[in-house]
Amino acid sequence: MAVVAFVVFLLLYLTPGDPAAILAGDAATSDDIRRIREKLGLDDPFHERFGQWLWRLAHGDLGTSIFTNLPVTQLIGQRIEPTLSLTFCTLVISVLVAVPLGVVAAARAGTWVDRAVMAISVGGFSIPVFVLAYVLIYTFSIELEWLPVQGYSPIREGVVQWARHLVLPSIALGTVYIALIARMTRAAMLDVLAQDYVRTAQAKGLAPGEVLIGHALKNAAVPIATVIGIGIALLIGGAIVTETVFALPGIGRLTVDAILRRDYPIIQGVVLMFSAAYVLINLAVDLSYMFFDPRIRY
Amino acid sequence: MTRRLRWFAAAAVAAAIAGPWAGSALAQQKVLKFIPQADLRILDPIATTAYITRNHGYMVYDTLFAIDDKFQVKPQMVGKHEVSKDGLTYTFTLRDGLKFHDGAPVKSADCIASIDRWSKRDALGQKLAEATESWTAVDDKTFRLKLKKPFPLALDALAKPSSNVPFIMPERIAKTDPFKNIDDPTGSGPFKMVKAEWVPGNKVVYVKNNDYVPRKEPPSWASGGKVAKVDRVEWIYIPDSATAAAAMNAGEADIWEQVPPDLIPLLAKNKQITVKNNDPLGSMGMIRFNFLHPPFNNEKMRQALFYAVNQQDYVIGIAGDPKNGKPCYSYFTCGTPLSSEVSAEPLKGKRDLDKAKQLVKESGYKGEKVVIIDATDQPIVHSQSLLTLENLKKIGVNAEIQAGDWGTLITRRAVKEPIDKGGWNIFHTWLVGPDMVNPAVNFPIRGTGEKAWFGWPTDAKMEELREAWFNAKDAAESKKAADAVQKRAFEFVPIIPTGQFILPTAFRSNISGLIIAPINLLWNVEKK
Numbered sequence: 167m168a169v170v171a172f173v174v175f176l177l178l179y180l181t182p183g184d185p186a187a188i189l190a191g192d193a194a195t196s197d198d199i200r201r202i203r204e205k206l207g208l209d210d211p212f213h214e215r216f217g218q219w220l221w222r223l224a225h226g227d228l229g230t231s232i233f234t235n236l237p238v239t240q241l242i243g244q245r246i247e248p249t250l251s252l253t254f255c256t257l258v259i260s261v262l263v264a265v266p267l268g269v270v271a272a273a274r275a276g277t278w279v280d281r282a283v284m285a286i287s288v289g290g291f292s293i294p295v296f297v298l299a300y301v302l303i304y305t306f307s308i309e310l311e312w313l314p315v316q317g318y319s320p321i322r323e324g325v326v327q328w329a330r331h332l333v334l335p336s337i338a339l340g341t342v343y344i345a346l347i348a349r350m351t352r353a354a355m356l357d358v359l360a361q362d363y364v365r366t367a368q369a370k371g372l373a374p375g376e377v378l379i380g381h382a383l384k385n386a387a388v389p390i391a392t393v394i395g396i397g398i399a400l401l402i403g404g405a406i407v408t409e410t411v412f413a414l415p416g417i418g419r420l421t422v423d424a425i426l427r428r429d430y431p432i433i434q435g436v437v438l439m440f441s442a443a444y445v446l447i448n449l450a451v452d453l454s455y456m457f458f459d460p461r462i463r464y
Numbered sequence: 465m466t467r468r469l470r471w472f473a474a475a476a477v478a479a480a481i482a483g484p485w486a487g488s489a490l491a492q493q494k495v496l497k498f499i500p501q502a503d504l505r506i507l508d509p510i511a512t513t514a515y516i517t518r519n520h521g522y523m524v525y526d527t528l529f530a531i532d533d534k535f536q537v538k539p540q541m542v543g544k545h546e547v548s549k550d551g552l553t554y555t556f557t558l559r560d561g562l563k564f565h566d567g568a569p570v571k572s573a574d575c576i577a578s579i580d581r582w583s584k585r586d587a588l589g590q591k592l593a594e595a596t597e598s599w600t601a602v603d604d605k606t607f608r609l610k611l612k613k614p615f616p617l618a619l620d621a622l623a624k625p626s627s628n629v630p631f632i633m634p635e636r637i638a639k640t641d642p643f644k645n646i647d648d649p650t651g652s653g654p655f656k657m658v659k660a661e662w663v664p665g666n667k668v669v670y671v672k673n674n675d676y677v678p679r680k681e682p683p684s685w686a687s688g689g690k691v692a693k694v695d696r697v698e699w700i701y702i703p704d705s706a707t708a709a710a711a712m713n714a715g716e717a718d719i720w721e722q723v724p725p726d727l728i729p730l731l732a733k734n735k736q737i738t739v740k741n742n743d744p745l746g747s748m749g750m751i752r753f754n755f756l757h758p759p760f761n762n763e764k765m766r767q768a769l770f771y772a773v774n775q776q777d778y779v780i781g782i783a784g785d786p787k788n789g790k791p792c793y794s795y796f797t798c799g800t801p802l803s804s805e806v807s808a809e810p811l812k813g814k815r816d817l818d819k820a821k822q823l824v825k826e827s828g829y830k831g832e833k834v835v836i837i838d839a840t841d842q843p844i845v846h847s848q849s850l851l852t853l854e855n856l857k858k859i860g861v862n863a864e865i866q867a868g869d870w871g872t873l874i875t876r877r878a879v880k881e882p883i884d885k886g887g888w889n890i891f892h893t894w895l896v897g898p899d900m901v902n903p904a905v906n907f908p909i910r911g912t913g914e915k916a917w918f919g920w921p922t923d924a925k926m927e928e929l930r931e932a933w934f935n936a937k938d939a940a941e942s943k944k945a946a947d948a949v950q951k952r953a954f955e956f957v958p959i960i961p962t963g964q965f966i967l968p969t970a971f972r973s974n975i976s977g978l979i980i981a982p983i984n985l986l987w988n989v990e991k992k
Contacts, residue, residue, distance in 0.1 A: 182872060182876070183872060183875050184874075187874045188870075188871055188875075189506060189512055189645065190511075190512060190513070191512040191514045192513060192874070192893055192895075193513040193917070194512075194513060195915060195917060196914070196918065197914075198585070198643070199878055202511075202643050205641065231664075233506050233645070233664075234505055234506070234507075234664045235645055236647070244663050304710070308710055308714055314714070315710045315711045315714045315716055316702055316710070317700065318666075410703050410704050411704050411707055412707065413700070413703065413704070415663050415665055419665055419703070420665060423664075423665050426870070427505065427871055
């Protein structure tokens with residue numbers, strides 16, 4: 167985390183761009199910009215700015231946005247719920263659809279079912295998220311008028327509205343993850359299904375479903391859990407395109423907007439939060455291996 | 465679980481799912497959903513010239529004076545005012561009942577502090593400050609401006625319609641350093657910002673200011689009665705234009721401030737939506753040169769480009785449809801009193817590439833590389849950059865585009881070094897009509913060298929002519945002086961105007977009362 171903090175700060179220091187120029191507006195003069203830079207402390211030496219930032223960080227303060235004057239923690243707080251909601255819904259849809267598809271494809275390997283699942287998977291990888299998003303909006307929002315086009319409704323304002331706003335973005339974003347998880351499940355299941363203990367279970371006369379779910383899937387779960395874990399980390403890191411197309415106020419858009427405006431405190435805060443999230447998610451995934459495979463011990 | 469308990473549990477879950485809004489007061493309110501041109505990031509209309517912040521300013525603040533659709537100055541917060549016979553003393557009295565959103569009455573001290581802060585940032589405000597001897601509060605509602613020398617534009621300055629607008633803030637806020645960005649949106653305007661609901665990058669919420677006392681006159685631009693006819697206004701920022709169009713089609717938004725040209729036909733198909741030009745002045749595109757380095761430190765090089773630029777191409781490039789723009793061969797916004805085609809011959813008529821090439825040759829151009837800095841995330845900038853590149857190549861100039869985003873462009877244009885050290889030769893931008901109506905606000909024509917806008921031209925003659933315009937005693941003199949400024953601009957070429965364009969507004973059929981003005985103003989707007 168400390169390395170991340172230093173590298174991010176250094177990169178932003180070296181990156182061209184001046185928030186004072188953006189803040190001042192198109193009609194500002196060089197003199198206006200110089201005076202704003204002074205007020206913001208942007209001319210201070212690197213070690214001073216980094217030291218001040220570290221000091222504030224040590225006190226739980228991620229700083230204040232240069233443009234909105236709002237605390238970075240507040241800005242992240244506003245965006246975390248839509249991002250976590252989108253992540254949750256996307257993963258629920260992805261896992262519920264992809265794992266059964268992968269299991270069925272493996273169980274019927276080489277048949278038309280397997281080929282159909284793989285075709286769906288290739289399609290899921292190939293369709294750009296924004297194309298699918300526009301098709302979904304046109305079909306379900308404009309033509310059928312079933313779901314809203316854009317925006318986010320916080321869960322405290324009603325679960326139904328919350329879910330209605332997340333259905334289309336989750337499907338659009340989940341398609342890629344369905345493809346990824348389905349392929350990974352199929353591959354892991356094929357590997358496990360070739361093992362001796364599966365043949366033994368079948369020879370003992372266990373029902374095919376019990377062999378597939380109880381014996382094969384549980385043992386294939388480690389790589390699947392790894393992929394899902396990476397997926398969570400990527401989703402929290404920002405599903406920029408999905409958030410932009412559906413006007414979801416998530417962390418991804420916050421990050422991109424901050425980069426475009428050179429709002430350094432937000433960029434630093436968000437990157438630090440990402441790195442913390444990655445560490446925690448990886449830890450959780452590693453710990454989950456013990457549940458799926460009792461032979462794994464740390 | 466007993467049957468009764470199960471019913472109770474089911475009812476509790478249903479209530480949770482329905483959410484607290486069902487049947488709530490908000491559902492009864494008239495909520496206007498507005499898609500703004502940009503995301504509101506900065507709340508301080510003095511610290512920035514960003515148009516979105518100016519528009520926010522009009523929601524929450526009021527002004528002492530305002531311009532109407534006939535370019536006349538009208539009192540707004542001021543109830544009555546007197547000017548001494550020598551033109552050196554102005555006495556203003558505020559209207560009755562003016563209150564800030566925190567309940568405090570608007571006092572003379574608030575007005576004086578607000579004008580003082582504004583005049584430290586705004587060019588016209590600085591000009592007024594130069595002529596000012598003092599501002600004094602006579603009593604809570606009356607204050608006086610004493611001038612050192614006559615300044616006929618004093619009221620025009622206080623009525624300035626575009627950035628920076630002299631909005632009136634409470635004294636406690638207006639005392640803030642003008643180079644420091646304020647974050648308290650307390651004003652006395654017709655709407656109050658609900659800061660707790662502000663999600664930058666997504667939503668800004670305003671509610672009707674029930675304490676606001678509108679003027680009796682009908683609204684005309686930013687003057688007249690500012691009657692809020694909806695309870696709540698939500699600015700919903702939708703970064704993707706296709707999604708914004710879909711939101712309009714689905715009825716999730718009522719007004720879309722600026723529709724990109726390529727989406728106008730899509731919206732026009734919907735009978736529930738009207739796409740209309742509400743902006744009588746539009747915007748003006750421009751090519752800006754760097755005067756510090758070759759080759760555009762040479763007047764003939766700048767003049768050469770006049771003969772290659774076809775404004776119609778630029779208008780189509782920016783606005784898509786010729787109906788949404790027109791050539792404007794003037795340094796002052798076409799359709800306003802000072803616009804004219806005086807000395808505009810190099811820019812109008814049949815384009816003359818031979819003449820352009822001859823001027824390039826006469827300038828002594830030696831094939832130096834010319835760098836156009838471009839912002840591909842700004843279609844208006846990008847389309848102009850591509851056209852200028854083509855024009856320069858046509859006349860034998862070794863030009864290239866260096867593309868980035870808007871943030872990079874406006875940082876890089878502040879670099880005064882030559883191009884091999886990160887400098888530049890040309891950039892493009894645009895200004896809204898009100899920002900180019902006269903020599904006072906038209907900052908790109910200024911020739912104050914290091915203190916001038918990016919490009920830093922030095923042109924003492926232009927400054928003299930501008931000063932003469934300020935001293936004009938009547939409309940005829942003013943027009944004559946403005947023509948002289950324009951004549952000089954066509955010689956010196958501080959910028960090349962690339963045409964006048966509009967980005968129309970879309971609104972649904974249940975919306976009425978939109979004010980035709982160069983700024984989207986949301987008072988008087990009704991939603992059925």
